[in-house]
Amino acid sequence: QVQLVESGGGLVQAGGSLRLSCVASGSIFGINVMGWYRQAPGKQRELVACMTSGGRTEYADSVKGRFTISRDSAKTVYVQMNSLKPEDTAVYYCNLVLPGDMEYWGKGTLVTVSS
Numbered sequence: 001q002v003q004l005v006e007s008g009g010g011l012v013q014a015g016g017s018l019r020l021s022c023v024a025s026g027s028i029f030g031i032n033v034m035g036w037y038r039q040a041p042g043k044q045r046e047l048v049a050c051m052t053s054g055g056r057t058e059y060a061d062s063v064k065g066r067f068t069i070s071r072d073s074a075k076t077v078y079v080q081m082n083s084l085k086p087e088d089t090a091v092y093y094c095n096l097v098l099p100g101d102m103e104y105w106g107k108g109t110l111v112t113v114s115s
Contacts, residue, residue, distance in 0.1 A: 002026035002104045004094040009109030016113070017082045022094030022106060024075040030099040034077040035069065038090035038111075048092065049079055063088075084113045 008020040020036065035050025035058075049059045049069040057069055068080045077094065094106035 002028070002096060002098070002102075004096055004104055004106035006092065006094045006106045006109040009092060009111045011112045011114065012084055014084060014086055014113055014115050016084050017080070018084065018111060020079045020081065020092055020094075020109060020111075022077045024094075024096055024104075028074045028096070028098070032074075032099065033095075033097045034071060035095050036077070036079045037093045037095055038088075039093070039108075040087075040090040043090075045093070050095070051077065081111070084111075086113045086115045089113045 003025045004022055006020060006022045008018060010018060012018055032053045033050050036048040037045050038048050039045040047060055048063055049067055051057045051069045051071055066083045071077045089112050091108040091110050093108045096104045
């Protein structure tokens with residue numbers, strides 16, 4: 001059974017930075033995708049950034065140039081968030097998709113950006 005555990009959320013002032021981490025446990029295999037989604041109050045969950053096991057990345061337009069996703073192993077993914085804005089306030093969820101479209105989610109970590 002795969003489990004994802006996020007860390008690194010918190011309160012930061014606008015213009016500040018945070019780094020979120022996600023560690024997966026269990027069997028991670030094949031070509032897979034790890035990434036981050038977020039959900040703000042009253043809004044739908046949306047993609048922030050993701051990275052394939054081959055290194056291909058995708059970013060939401062709203063975070064391009066400010067956020068950087070990285071992986072240092074098959075089981076760990078980070079997102080470096082710079083120049084944070086109040087509209088980045090949300091619960092950030094780690095996501096993993098394995099071959100066969102098996103999908104897993106973390107429980108989320110709250111990021112609050114004050115103006």
